Amino acid sequence: MIGAVNGSTTAIVLVGAVFLAAAVEMVEALTIVLAVGHTRGWRTALEGTGVAVVALAALVAVLGPALVHVPLSVLRLVVGVVLLIFGLQWLRKAVLRSAGIKAKHDEDAIYAEMTARLALTGERPPRDRVAFVVAFKGVFLEGLEIVVAVVTLGTSAHRLGLAAATAAVAVVVVAASGALVARQLSSVPENAMKMAVGVMLVSYGTFWTGEGLRVHWPGGDVMIAGLVVVYALATAVVVRLLASGAREPVGAPR
Amino acid sequence: MNPFPRDDKPLAARLLEGFGRFWWDFLVGDTPEITLSVVGIVGVTALLRDVVHANVAAYVALVALSVGTLALSAARGSRRG
Numbered sequence: 001m002i003g004a005v006n007g008s009t010t011a012i013v014l015v016g017a018v019f020l021a022a023a024v025e026m027v028e029a030l031t032i033v034l035a036v037g038h039t040r041g042w043r044t045a046l047e048g049t050g051v052a053v054v055a056l057a058a059l060v061a062v063l064g065p066a067l068v069h070v071p072l073s074v075l076r077l078v079v080g081v082v083l084l085i086f087g088l089q090w091l092r093k094a095v096l097r098s099a100g101i102k103a104k105h106d107e108d109a110i111y112a113e114m115t116a117r118l119a120l121t122g123e124r125p126p127r128d129r130v131a132f133v134v135a136f137k138g139v140f141l142e143g144l145e146i147v148v149a150v151v152t153l154g155t156s157a158h159r160l161g162l163a164a165a166t167a168a169v170a171v172v173v174v175a176a177s178g179a180l181v182a183r184q185l186s187s188v189p190e191n192a193m194k195m196a197v198g199v200m201l202v203s204y205g206t207f208w209t210g211e212g213l214r215v216h217w218p219g220g221d222v223m224i225a226g227l228v229v230v231y232a233l234a235t236a237v238v239v240r241l242l243a244s245g246a247r248e249p250v251g252a253p254r
Numbered sequence: 255m256n257p258f259p260r261d262d263k264p265l266a267a268r269l270l271e272g273f274g275r276f277w278w279d280f281l282v283g284d285t286p287e288i289t290l291s292v293v294g295i296v297g298v299t300a301l302l303r304d305v306v307h308a309n310v311a312a313y314v315a316l317v318a319l320s321v322g323t324l325a326l327s328a329a330r331g332s333r334r335g
Contacts, residue, residue: 081292085281088288088324095328102331144276206320213300215312227317234321241325242332 010157010221013228017200018163020193021149022170025142027190028110030178032138035114040131048135056143060151060164067155077212079152080205086148087201091235094195099242146171149201156208199235203227287330291323 037045067075096102118134146167154163207224210217217223263271282289295316302312 077296081296082281084295084320085289085292088292088320088327089283089285091324092285092288092327092331095324096331099328099332141276145280148280202320202324206316209296210299210313210316213296213303213312215299215303215316216309217313230317231321234324238325238328242328245332 009225011159011162013200013204013224014153014157014159014163015166017197017204018149018153018166019170020197021201022146022167023174024190024193024197025146026171026174027178029139029142030174031111032114032142033135034178035111036118036131036135036138039115039118040128044128044131045135048132049139051132052136052139052143055140056147059144059147063147063151067151073212073214075212076156076208079156080207080209080212082148082205083152083201084205084209087198087203087205090194091198091202091231094191094198095235095239095242097191098195098239101242153204156204195235199228199231202231206231285327285331288323288327291319291327295319295323 033045033049036048070078093102114134118131150163150167151160154160157163203224206227207217207221219226298319299312299316302308302315
């Protein structure tokens with residue numbers, strides 16, 4: 001019974017963290033692909049995207065099985081530390097944006113800047129190298145963050161398949177939404193999603209770092225949910241403190 | 255002027271450089287204080303768990319120091335604006 005509760009708690013937090021992380025990164029990648037597609041043509045944008053997706057799939061296929069051979073305590077410690085650092089970075093950024101100290105991520109401004117930069121490159125050659133590289137880099141780099149989240153969270157929880165499937169669903173959902181709304185990605189509540197992902201990544205990171213150091217958590221895996229509550233409350237307090245001390249909100253994009 | 259200049263280094267060198275830059279940006283980036291703090295947190299937790307044999311103190315320190323790192327790094331970010 002307790003094992004079943006532990007298992008489902010881990011699965012719920014895992015699915016939530018991977019889905020939101022993949023969705024946020026996918027919004028950023030999609031903004032770049034849409035900018036390339038609208039200004040330089042869809043064929044090259046989709047070619048760059050396709051090659052990046054194949055490269056990322058190959059990375060998961062190589063990294064996933066290879067990580068199974070790493071001793072579990074070492075894997076958990078490394079994964080925990082990576083997630084803790086990554087999660088704290090995300091959470092810090094989301095806190096500063098929520099407190100009005102840092103400008104919110106504006107997909108419309110990024111789209112406008114990207115299309116202006118692409119327009120500067122002038123005439124389109126038959127093989128548009130610039131458009132291909134921009135689309136490839138955008139998808140590959142944002143996708144690499146999804147791969148790191150999937151591989152680290154999935155292997156440490158022994159649920160790589162579930163993590164990969166969740167990320168795939170998130171990517172499809174965001175891609176379908178992007179295709180429907182064309183380029184109005186600024187309506188996605190990215191900062192709230194980023195904050196939720198940050199809380200979950202830090203919670204997972206703390207838990208696996210502790211497991212890697214042979215710390216015995218009260219309640220076992222259920223403690224992950226407890227850590228989510230603790231970090232969510234702490235984040236709310238930090239936002240409130242910083243917002244009350246902030247001079248004036250930042251309005252400029254990025 | 256092309257805002258996306260061509261890089262003439264060999265492919266292997268570019269891939270290696272890109273791989274290194276990705277991990278540096280991913281783990282350090284513009285918040286080295288977070289990376290250093292997490293290394294310190296791991297050290298303190300390991301010390302409490304394995305040398306002092308204080309399990310409760312180890313997990314309390316792990317969580318409390320992580321919260322402290324977030325607060326201090328965000329405060330540093332707010333001063334930088």
